Amino acid sequence: MVKTDTFRGKDYLTILDYSKEEIETLLDVALDLKRRYALGEPHRLLSDKSLFMIFYNSSLRTRNSFEAGMTQLGGHAHFLDTDKIYAPAMEGDEKAYSTERVSDVARVLSRMGDGIAIRCYGDPVGWNYGKANKMLENFAYWSDTPILNMEDDVYHPCxxxxxxxxxxxxxxxxxxxxxxxxxxxxxxxxxxxxxxxxxxxxxxxxxxxxxxxxxxxxxxxxxxxxxxxxxxxxxxxxxxxxxxxxxxxxxxxxxxxxxxxxxxxxxxxxxxxxxxxxxxxxxxxxxxxxxxxxxxxxxxxxxxxxxxxxxxxxxxxxxxxxxxxxxxxxxxxxxxxxxxxxxxxxxx
Known part of the structure; x- marks a missing residue:
């Protein structure tokens, strides 16, 4: 069964949030896009759209697959290194002039682009299991655009x-x-x-x-x-x-x-x-x-x-x-x- 009516604007935090039919649809679309990529067929489905990528951790496959993917879809991915921005932080973890509350970052970026992707686990959250996942959920609460989980301390749905x-x-x-x-x-x-x-x-x-x-x-x-x-x-x-x-x-x-x-x-x-x-x-x-x-x-x-x-x-x-x-x-x-x-x- 192919689902077509439940995806627009939906967060991608964990596969548990998606039905089996929705995952089957994602797989069907992925295979179609893979065929188009192999044939060199343009598939600019996200023309002029922007994805903000916030990385608290290092990455090879995740960063490059998202950046290349957005380019192939006709959009642009912004790489945001938390050492070079005011790092998003939850209430209670803020540090003056070096962090910015998640609720503020989410509302600002969601007005400027079409999606926010985040990777955070381990040392940035003190190896406190579930803390990064809660931060992504807080992003999802405040953002008007989809939040995509690039790996937190509980899930790696990609x-x-x-x-x-x-x-x-x-x-x-x-x-x-x-x-x-x-x-x-x-x-x-x-x-x-x-x-x-x-x-x-x-x-x-x-x-x-x-x-x-x-x-x-x-x-x-x-x-x-x-x-x-x-x-x-x-x-x-x-x-x-x-x-x-x-x-x-x-x-x-x-x-x-x-x-x-x-x-x-x-x-x-x-x-x-x-x-x-x-x-x-x-x-x-x-x-x-x-x-x-x-x-x-x-x-x-x-x-x-x-x-x-x-x-x-x-x-x-x-x-x-x-x-x-x-x-x-x-x-x-x-x-x-x-x-x-x-x-x-x-x-x-």
Whole structure:
């Protein structure tokens, strides 16, 4: 089913805010725009429109896919580095002459352009889980134009959309596809939860048989786990949590091994940030790596996915990420096409 009447002006904060039919429409539009891009056909659907992009964190794929996407759609993307502007801040976090209240920034920018995209997680919010997400929600409250989430500390809906777009291309659909989102070791514990949480949200919403695999102690947000259980039941598919990487990989169609930090050592789950305790949990599980042996367990037809950047030699071996089962660069390209679909439908 193609939805046409629910997108204009709608925020894109989490895939949970969108119905399955709306996500299917986004995927259809993304594929159409991808075909036009491949053929060199102009598709200036957002001619003369502007997107303001506020980055609290560094970016390669996100910034460039949004900037290139707006150019291809006939508009312009403004890159706003929070070190070069009065950084938007919530009440209580303001600093004189260096920040500006979110409510003011949202109302100013929404009068000058057609959308505001924001990336914020980790250090800029003191690793206080959910604080960045609340800031984006506050932007959405005050803005008259769509707010697009370029990754906060809870959700990364742009990556989730690219993930399911890639699965659709490789398997033709989602029925009976076993999708394994797995934790993997990294020497860095500064890894937000947004990617794995959005991956399992997108997978269960579209009806894949989804497995979340991680060592004990690396649990994701309980609220999101419950949402995934409900969506799996609605789709008559499955959602399971496993604590053994090899067991999870057996018979997988898609494996997606990636590090995320231990939420039990960051607020509000903990009184203070104690990432050094996360490091101890990480170091006990260095064997959680996606190498050729793990891909053999998954099988010759399994696809290896990763949002990038990948920690080579830790999360994944070179032979896997550069090998024939890897689809990470298709997946990265699909960030462009998925986000163009979001912008074309919400900012028109």
């Amino acid at each position: 990556q989730g959309l690219a993930d399911v777009l890639t699965v659709k291309e490789k398997f033709g659909g989602f029925d009976d596809v076993k999708f394994v989102m797995s934790w993997a070791y990294s020497p860095s514990v500064h890894k937000p939860l947004a990617v794995p949480q959005s991956a399992i949200i997108a997978a269960t919403k579209m009806g894949m048989d989804t497995v979340l695999a991680h060592p004990k102690g690396m649990e994701l947000d309980d609220k999101i786990i419950k949402e995934c259980e409900v969506m799996a039941e609605e789709n008559d598919s499955s959602f399971d949590i496993q604590y053994d990487m090899e067991e999870a990989f057996e018979g997988a169609d898609v494996v997606y091994p990636k590090a995320w930090t231990c939420k039990e050592y960051i607020p509000p789950f903990n009184d203070k940030v104690e990432l050094e305790k996360s490091q101890k949990v990480f170091d006990k599980n260095k064997h959680w790596i996606c190498d050729e042996e793990m891909m053999e367990i998954a099988g010759p037809n399994a696809k290896y996915m990763h949002c990038l950047p990948a920690d080579r030699g830790f999360e994944v071996s070179n032979s896997v990420i550069d090998g024939p089962q890897s689809v990470v660069f298709d997946q990265a390209e699909n960030r462009l096409h998925g986000q163009k679909a979001v912008m074309a439908l919400t900012m028109r």
